[in-house]
Amino acid sequence: MRVYNFSAGPAQLPLPVLERAASELTDWGGSGMSVLEVSHREKDFVACAVDAETTLRRLLAVPESYRVLFLQGGATAQFAAVPMNLTTAGDTVAYLNTGQWSTKAIKQARAYDLDVVVSADESASSYTTTPDPGSYEVPATARYLHYTPNETIGGVEFPNVPDAGDVPLVGDLSSTILSRPLDVGRFGLIYAGAQKNMGPSGLTVVIVREDLLGRARTITPGVLDYTKMAAANSMLNTPPTFSVYLLGLVAHWIEDTGGLTAMGERNQAKAAALYAAIDSSGFYSNPVEERSRSWTNVPFTLADPALDAEFLAGALAAGLTNLKGHRSVGGMRASIYNAMPMEGVTALIDYMAEFERTHG
Structure with a gap:
């Protein structure tokens, strides 16, 4: 798979x-x-x-x-x-x-x-x-x-x-x-x-x-x-x-697939969807000022860092890999470059919502 x-x-x-x-x-x-x-x-x-x-x-x-x-x-x-x-x-x-x-x-x-x-x-x-x-x-x-x-x-x-x-x-x-x-x-x-x-x-x-x-x-x-x-x-x-x-x-x-204009539109839409899910939650947060948020690398933290390992294990079981944040920053990081389809971002958002529902 x-x-x-x-x-x-x-x-x-x-x-x-x-x-x-x-x-x-x-x-x-x-x-x-x-x-x-x-x-x-x-x-x-x-x-x-x-x-x-x-x-x-x-x-x-x-x-x-x-x-x-x-x-x-x-x-x-x-x-x-x-x-x-x-x-x-x-x-x-x-x-x-x-x-x-x-x-x-x-x-x-x-x-x-x-x-x-x-x-x-x-x-x-x-x-x-x-x-x-x-x-x-x-x-x-x-x-x-x-x-x-x-x-x-x-x-x-x-x-x-x-x-x-x-x-x-x-x-x-x-x-x-x-x-x-x-x-x-x-x-x-x-x-x-x-x-x-x-x-x-x-x-x-x-x-x-x-x-x-x-x-x-x-x-x-x-x-x-x-x-x-x-x-x-x-x-x-x-x-x-x-x-x-x-x-x-x-x-x-x-x-x-439409050149760089179409690619930019897709990438902006993916980032907007993921940031909206983070911002609408009381469980997840992103530390970057809004005007300086990356389209391609989205870090986020959980309200309780003690849940990080469980979040990552559940994500892996759901087919969502390599979400662990950089060792110097911690938390999570979703890198959503060109090859990541909107379906992948949607799957992550759905998993995050379910994890919050059961652990929030």
């Missing part, structure tokens, strides 16, 4: 994509081989990678002046790659701190002899808020302004794209990319791990404006050097071939 998987990542994948991949697993494209066994230099796989990039560009309406790179190392590697590619020692960079992932990015940037300015720090609210527009300043000399649109651990999301002025905006879109329409032209650089909305773990997508290429420090490893990877069409080393193949299938699935 397929369960409803509320994992924050690696996350649930679309069933049609999994079924297509399963049907091709031992004989991909009539090759008599699995796509897992095909050389990344072979013309059919090169065509597969080009199709994945072309479809992703089409979905996001990526301007021609941007390069799309397929890298490895997850978003964590990009915490280092961004300063190594965009700065020299002594430069100023700016960050908005809204949770554990932006905190990690800031810590990594400080390893590169930079003046790291934290323009906004939401730690005083225990990371349950995002900064109001206009409440912080970005140094005009900053090489970039970095932010994390959605913090998966705390369930905090920016309701707006920050205005960085003439400073390039860098975004860690790991948990929001492909979840709704996006104006890529607002950014100098976007990076995102694939394991939320784009495919399995192992692939990181970087979308970088071409005028930001050619600036990497000499210490930058080749596989993290955007200019070198762009020149090699992301194949300076062996790419994560299966993840690239699945990214293409996921991108086509999104197109076939």
